[in-house]
Amino acid sequence: xxxxxxxxxxxxxxxxxxxxxxxxxxxxxxxxxxxxxxxxxxxxxxxxxxxxxxxxxxxxxxxxxxxxxxxxxxxxxxxxxxxxxxxxxxxxxxxxxxxxxxxxxxxxx
Amino acid sequence: xxxxxxxxxxxxxxxxxxxxxxxxxxxxxxxxxxxxxxxxxxxxxxxxxxxxxxxxxxxxxxxxxxxxxxxxxxxxxxxxxxxxxxxxxxxxxxxxxxxxxxxxxxxxxxxxxxxxx
Numbered sequence: 751x752x753x754x755x756x757x758x759x760x761x762x763x764x765x766x767x768x769x770x771x772x773x774x775x776x777x778x779x780x781x782x783x784x785x786x787x788x789x790x791x792x793x794x795x796x797x798x799x800x801x802x803x804x805x806x807x808x809x810x811x812x813x814x815x816x817x818x819x820x821x822x823x824x825x826x827x828x829x830x831x832x833x834x835x836x837x838x839x840x841x842x843x844x845x846x847x848x849x850x851x852x853x854x855x856x857x858x859x
Numbered sequence: 860x861x862x863x864x865x866x867x868x869x870x871x872x873x874x875x876x877x878x879x880x881x882x883x884x885x886x887x888x889x890x891x892x893x894x895x896x897x898x899x900x901x902x903x904x905x906x907x908x909x910x911x912x913x914x915x916x917x918x919x920x921x922x923x924x925x926x927x928x929x930x931x932x933x934x935x936x937x938x939x940x941x942x943x944x945x946x947x948x949x950x951x952x953x954x955x956x957x958x959x960x961x962x963x964x965x966x967x968x969x970x971x972x973x974x975x976x
Binding site: 792 | 969
């Protein structure tokens with residue numbers, strides 16, 4: 751079966767750095783996405799990785815290791831507005847997105 | 860970036876009535892549209908995938924006669940919840956895929972919150 755695992759909840763302090771991990775087992779691989787979702791809102795696109803390595807975009811970076819079936823999202827200089835759920839999704843061989851359950855990130859002052 | 864709109868953003872209806880939700884891709888042609896449902900504190904659940912001009916493919920456990928999907932054009936898909944019941948109350952989100960992009964990104968609409976009383 752297809753499976754995406756990520757922690758249910760994480761807590762971090764404003765100004766700090768947090769890493770959200772995602773491991774996956776899917777039927778084929780055509781890219782991994784990270785989305786941010788604030789409560790009551792639809793997901794918004796954060797990053798996309800299809801090759802191994804680190805993609806940096808401002809305060810957010812995403813890493814992928816295809817051989818390990820592993821990715822992480824790194825958030826630097828945390829701000830209170832970063833409190834949200836972070837969803838990891840993998841596109842399988844049929845170009846369908848397989849979703850993780852999401853990681854709720856709580857930022858404390 | 861690409862924009863997907865949904866209408867209405869929220870709706871309250873009585874049990875037994877039907878509700879139609881529209882999803883539009885505003886600045887690109889969406890060859891494929893997806894309908895998701897999300898219950899509180901849960902992740903997105905894919906309900907169905909629709910390709911323009913063809914019948915939708917429903918996920919296991921989703922009643923196709925209850926959740927009618929029409930994708931008549933490259934910019935519009937509709938989801939009709941027929942004979943709605945309180946357990947259908949949820950956050951419904953559509954997303955559209957731009958098949959011309961390098962990585963076939965899915966763009967999400969803002970969602971529709973349905974409350975059935």
